[in-house]
Amino acid sequence: MxxxxxxxxxxxxxxxxxxxxxxxxxxxxxxxxxxxxxxxxxxxxxxxxxxxxxxxxxxxxxxxxxxxxxxxxxxxxxxxxxxxxxxxxxxxxxxxxxxxxxxxxxxxxxxxxxxxxxxxxxxxxxxxxxxxxxxxxxxxxxxxSAPRFQSVVYCSDIITWHYTQPEPLRERIVEDEELADWMAKTGATSFFFIRHPFDTKSAIEELQKSFSTRGITVEVGGHVLPTPLDRQWFPRHPEYFPLTHGGRRSETGNLCVSHPRARALVAEQAGHFLTAAGYAGALHIWGADVFGGGWCHCTHCEKLSPQEQSIVVCNAIAERLENAGVRVPIYYLAYHDTIEPRLRIEPHPMVWCEFAPRERCYGHHIGDRECGVNEHYRAALESYIQLFRGRVRAFEYYGDAILFFGCLVPIPRVIASDLATYEALGVREVSFLQFGQFSRWAYAPNFTAFAAASQGIPIGPALERLWSQWDGKAQVVGSVFADLEETMRALVRYGDVRLPPKRRTQRSDLRRALSAHLPRFTAMADELDSHRSPSLHALALLVRYTQTVFEGVAHELDTGQAADAIFSHALSILQSVDRTYKGVWGEFDLAVIHDLYKAAHLVPGWS
Ligand SMILES: [Zn+2]
Ligand SMILES: [Zn+2]
Known part of the structure; x- marks a missing residue:
């Protein structure tokens, strides 16, 4: 502290x-x-x-x-x-x-x-x-100062910069110059550009100056395991690629980690991610972003858990970089099918665990013994901390407009308790996923709480100041956010808010919570609208959007039928919100996310 x-x-x-x-x-x-x-x-x-x-x-x-x-x-x-x-x-x-x-x-x-x-x-x-x-x-x-964490990190998927389209790219850069400034002012140390297999770059170079001037480290990598092994090898060397359950080699997915040449190629290519962004201070090596997917089932790999396959690759990359005199942390991802610490292989001392509990409960903090869901994640985390001898980062979703489907999810007290728990357990680094201006608008209380708590500053006064930044209407905004926090903590307990929970008990718990909380939204929005302030009105629209999304979820729970019309209506509510509030993500990405969830309704699992 x-x-x-x-x-x-x-x-x-x-x-x-x-x-x-x-x-x-x-x-x-x-x-x-x-x-x-x-x-x-x-x-x-x-x-x-x-x-x-x-x-x-x-x-x-x-x-x-x-x-x-x-x-x-x-x-x-x-x-x-x-x-x-x-x-x-x-x-x-x-x-x-x-x-x-x-x-x-x-x-x-x-x-x-x-x-x-x-x-x-x-x-x-x-x-x-x-x-x-x-x-x-x-x-x-x-x-x-006595920092609670060695690194305090913000991150974002590179695709959300729309780097092939000049206009949104320009706007998003302006948004993030503002973020870089705030990060430095509130003690953050690093920014991580998350790459996906379809990406053609590892970082947004235009932001490099804003970060380096402030001494903020840039980190690269992400869901890149399918990328380093160039698909051009497939026709000549299918044995480098993962064997599926069905017994054929697959061009998609990760690699056959038991094949020394495949491992060496991946290690070499991964090194290029670092050199391509010459200033990067960390490399994240994550598998394909799918549940149960991408790993090899050949007779050698079959003996290894997905976690072990992943660590074999991270170790190979770390060894190669170390031999080349490059000492940067390599991040192994504990997420989806690797969230359980099923590991019998010692991680290389340069390899860190990035613990990303995406399907955790955000209604309770991660150390809350009353929460069965989080109990499970915390136990996994504790094992990882032992296995990695403390080299663990908690990757958190506090500003993730995809997980929260653009809904308002103010959980500042959960965040403060999370960070206290993470620190007490021995987690050395924390990170915060967000998507630029939209997230800084919709999840402002979460940013504020994360920044204060990561510096060991009480969150109460920081939140009071934040409320006053809505047209000086501190009392109104503070009380609406307090109501929202209570409501949302009852609703965000099961992963993706847009998708009905998988387990029957979770579904009935959610339905009960919706009956109790759905009627509360209108009063909150009306209260904000009664002050005739443009910034409070924009917030009111986001409250109405959130209400409508959860009406869609309730409809799907009740009828088993897709609630496409309700979700479309939700989207239309945000159309009139000014870009100064909703940013590039609200303008371009939210509609895409709506379409993705419509299409990928039964295939959850991207961050
Ligand atoms: Zn294999
Ligand atoms: Zn819970």
Whole structure:
């Protein structure tokens, strides 16, 4: 937990004092340190209403900055090493910020600005609060960060950038420049571009600068196992490819992991994913995104579980990269048919487990002993943590507009408890799947809770600030979101919200919950609409959309018949919502997702 050390003395700084300062940086700052210095100067300038210059000071170490008056003779206090993250050290004549890396220093700068009263918003820089009273007095205390997680990651499927279409691509990039900014301000460390077999690129290069300037690591890979083994090998070497249950080699799916040449080819190709995006800091090697699919059933592979087939490939890739002197984490995926830890093979020390409990219950937190569904996932997770000696990332779906089918699913308290459980279990990294502006609009409370909780900050005040960013109607929005949270926690307990649950008991539980909660939506939407505010009206439309989707689910449960007309009606409700709210995903992808679910109604299983 980040902790204020309460026995530390406080130092009072006035806005007038700050106005006489400049931001001191080391003599040859790297891009991120320079950006940190400039950001600090930019915001201080807005706070004190006077130009704050950046100047170099040779005695400052590589990852440190100071705020001090011109001509002051401040000395740099010795560092209480080893640092974890960053420190803020206020004194009478200087405020020092130090990080153990450039990006940690930048996080320290944003934290200092928060101490000075700045408030960030997931909705974008337009919604930030910067104190501007020239008479302001600030009480500063020493602060030492203690990150709860080694990595805090946001991710998105590359296809959602529509990179072959210039217009949506341009818009989505603008959306994510906003996300990159907010990520840095709230302590995130990495961004992961999720690739699918049909993708032709591993990352969106246009965003590279936004991330690298802020010291945010880019990660590549994803559902790529079917990709590295080039299909051109199939006619000459079908033995490289998986043998199906039916006894024939299949061109689709993963590979025959028992074939040394197939393994070597995949390892070599996977290395190219990294080099193709030369700046990538991690590689994710996941199998084909299908339940029970893609693995080999030859006499050798048959002895291996899908988990073991997957780890054999990850190990081969890790060994190859290690031999080439490349030390990046390789992520094995625990998901769908690999969620159970059926592994008798030791993972290579560079291989991490990415635990993605997509079909978990979001009505309860992952550590909730009352929830049978999550109990099962948590037990699997605990085994994985042992097997991977702690090298585990929790891959979470808190902003996944596909899983939630575009519905409002505010679950900030579930998220805060999830992160506490993940930390207590020894999970070292957490990630958050989202799809740009649409997710930052529809799942704003989830982003806010995830960002606060991952930094060890209480979520309550962060949510209060978020509610006030809807036209200043904090009370109205806060109370509607509280009602929604209660309702949605009763409904999102069984994976894809669009598909009726598979088990009979889940179906009857859901039907009961729908009877109790469906009547509540209209009052929430009407309340939002009664304030004649465009942003509250847009939110009201999303409430009505959510209601209609669940009416469709209820119809399918009751009749066993497809509720296509109801889902189409739901989609039409969002048509009039402005793109500044629903973003590229709401404009282009949501309709595609509706069609996909209509077609793939009985074949669940893509992330
Ligand atoms: Zn095989
Ligand atoms: Zn549950």
């Amino acid at each position: 980040g902790s204020e050390e309460s026995n530390e003395p406080t130092f009072t700084w006035t806005a007038r004092q700050l106005a006489s300062c400049c931001v001191w940086s080391p003599e040859r700052p790297d891009t991120t340190v320079l950006f940190a210095a400039e950001e600090l100067a930019r915001y201080l300038q807005r706070i004190v209403g006077r130009d704050i210059p950046v100047a170099a000071r040779p005695e400052l170490s590589q990852h440190s900055l100071a705020v001090a008056p011109f001509g002051s003779n401040f000395t740099m206090p010795p560092s209480a090493s080893p640092l974890v993250g960053f420190t803020i050290e206020p004194g009478a004549d200087a405020i020092m910020v130090r990080g153990d890396t450039s990006s940690a220093l930048l996080r320290g700068v944003y934290r200092l600005l928060q101490e000075l009263g700045c408030e960030w918003s997931v909705r974008g820089r337009l919604y930030e609060t910067v104190p501007t009273a020239a008479t302001e007095t600030f009480c500063l205390r020493a602060y030492r």
